[in-house]
Amino acid sequence: MLFSVLNPHRERLWHFHGGIHLPDEKALSNAGASVAAPLPTQLVVALQQHIGAPSAPCVSVGDRVKKGQVLANPRGYVSAPVHAPSSGTVVALEPRQVPHPSGLAAPCVVIATDGADAWGELPAPLPDFEQHDPAELRERIRQSGIVGMGGASFPSSVKLNPGPDQPIHTLVINGAECEPYITCDDLLMRERAADIVDGIRVMLHILGTQRCLVGIEDNKPEALAAMRRAAQRANAQDAVAGRIKVREIPTLYPSGGEKQLIKILTGKEVPSHGIPAQIGIVCQNVGTACAVADAVLRGRPLIERYVTVTGRAVGKPQNYRVRIGTPAADLVAASGGYTVEPEKLVIGGPMMGFRIDSDAVPITKAANCILALTKAESPDPGAPQPCIRCGRCAEVCPANLLPQQLYWHARAKDLDKVQDYNLFDCIECGCCAVVCPSHIPLVQYYRYAKTESWAREREKRAAEHARERHAAKEARLERQERERKARMRKKQEAVAPKGGRDDAKQAAIEAARERAAAKKRVAQAGAAPGAAAQDTPQQAVPERPAAQRRVATANAGAPKVSATDGKPPAATPQHTPEPPVERERPGTAAGHG
């Protein structure tokens, strides 16, 4: 406290619970500058490279496309367009293998490049972005197809639109890059620090915020220096001094987790099940900031990203500037190919990345690293042994969960219990699994339990919905019955003369006679061939499904029904003054049945 008074410029940092120190392996790939990956002959651009609705293709096979031209438009608010990463011809619109944990194929636009790499028409650069409305800039970001480049690939324009009820006081920029092996953000920060800072300024303007904290782990001194220089330069020119602060944070996995980084830099915890905007913070990756600068200041859509190709199974690990849609195999080939058969091929890092079966998958907006691990780097942990309840998992859990209890309950398929232990606060960082002495694949158990819980939730919602519909139908029928009775009572009162009881009795007898006669007529009419089904309830009955028949007959069976309106029941099909409720029932009942 006293120290912070004496030294107000001290960079106060906070801690999160747990975390682990891992060999960072960054030196494998961050020695040299990034290299522009060769333009492939074919680009395979996946239609869904973001969280949300897949985008709708707006080109067809045979179309010539220019670099930067829209290939598919967003469908819905949480969605993003995709653009042609180079010029050429659309040769296919079909499902192709994409980097996804499922290993399934997904719709892609395949472009045969023409080598000209010619830009199409681009929106105007907005170097005076501060004169533009935030909504306009958000729309630019959306139309440029920018999604979170840290791996989650959530559409950035949505994240930059927290709404008026969530005022944002801090923009957190994630340059932590805590996963071992990956160095693409490191290289991006070294080489494009000024652009990142420009992107930050755009986002600060959009959010109406005057404070930005950039968190970078202390194992990236070059990136830190570059970012500090760029921030200083921008701060010197800014009207509001010192808006952008670059913070050196200790290297500890997973400090690059969104919630963890926010805790480290601000001391605030994102609420469980919540988002950062709830505590006035928006967090974006450095890659996203750079893409925002490209989109707003240059009018360029997101068609390229930094990708690390690393692991000891490739000849020359390094970083590439890669067009989206470039096959991973091309990058591996550019890196000298495989020196040994990789034990595992992973998209992303060794802690949270997912394994792919083949390198014949295209780079997507979220693909930050191709990791070819040797057997020594990713040894088979062997068969899991029984949990000895040592609690190492709980010590390292950055969400402060009890991974061991989660494991027991997930294994027992006790989905209620596993949620009592806050399963959905698990960020799947993998710390617990790495330190587990029994080599239990803990994260796999949690993913299983989450998937099962979601499935159960869906089923429950469907059942709930059906129950509600049924209850609503019952209530409606009851109400109609009540209304009919009320109407009838009113009519009876109206029919009854104001005089003595005898008159009333007389009238009732008269009415009954009339009803009987009407019934007779109806019966005769119904017996006649060709009579319309909708004639009367009784006649309609045989035509209706059993469930409705039950209701209809119940109503029809009630005395005085046919005299409801006090009008003589009609004998002809053209004239059916049945209560509207009766008429509408078949339709509505069928609709809900």
Add this chain to the structure above:
Amino acid sequence: MQARAGFVSSPHAARVNSVDWVMRQVCLALVPGTLALVWFFGWGVLINMALAVVFAVVAEALVLKLRGRPALPAIADYSAVVTALLFALTIPPTLPWWLTLLGILFAIVIVKQLYGGIGYNPFNPAMAGYVFLLISYPVATTTWLPPDVPALLAAQDLTTLSLLDSARLIFTGALPAEHTWDAVSAATPLDEMRAKLDQGMAIDEIRASSPLWGLFGGRGWEWVAFWFLLGGLYMLWRKVITWQIPAAFLAGLVVAAGAFWLLDPQSYPTPMFHLLSGAAILGAFFIATDPVSACTTKRGQLVYGFLIGVLVFVIRTWGGYPDAVAFSVLLLNIAAPMIDHYTQPRVFGQKHGA
């Protein structure tokens, strides 16, 4: 390139820990204390350890075979060895071999394997085996040798046993012809203290009455405790155990013993006496920290350790047995799941007290 098919969930990084590494570290940490025990109490300690390990491994393999489980991975995790070593360190160095066998069979077969093997036993197997013997054969399990301290032996006209004598005693139950039990056995400091306090003697009198007493506890015994403490610190350093349970255990013992000692220093021995006598140090670092049967939440471990420490004092002072580590640990083993339930940590992003 086509890699092998099949889904493998992240993480893909190498695992940094293994059960057999943990167990081997525990064995290593037991070395200094064991050497001290052998130094003061003779070869019987080593013979017991060897017997217990052999019995434990064979028993574990046989039960696993009966259960239709592969025996090798379970034996290779060294957990049976650790159980056997801890059991052997708590029994007297004169215990007949068949009692060691009985204790080990109870520990491994009934307490560990019948509950499902490693990870599933609610009770600490070594302590359950020891308590089984203590209740069934109280005389044999409480007959201790005097520590090999020349002044002490001379003063009480006691003698020590050679390797051959020890082996003969353990395997045949026969003492060397020239010796009687009185000449080779001696009360432990805890026994002595209890007996004399029961006779109404004051602590000062008791300490003056016999050459058994050292600086804080019994001669020899306090050094054994010190060397076990060193092993415990080694385990802390290697992160084999965490500080919560040992610290809370010792704190519980010191607080309880200290409170009564302050009230009446002539009727209640000092906290240091309690710490350095019996199995307190061994229990705090090696026994109560058995992960399988202990609490798993950090706050729970503090409660668990503290209550064991308090119970040790309570049973030592007012219970029927001179030492109490085994009973206290077993009692808290029962309570561990409940303590865990009420001491769950605050999850990231949840409000305090939520």
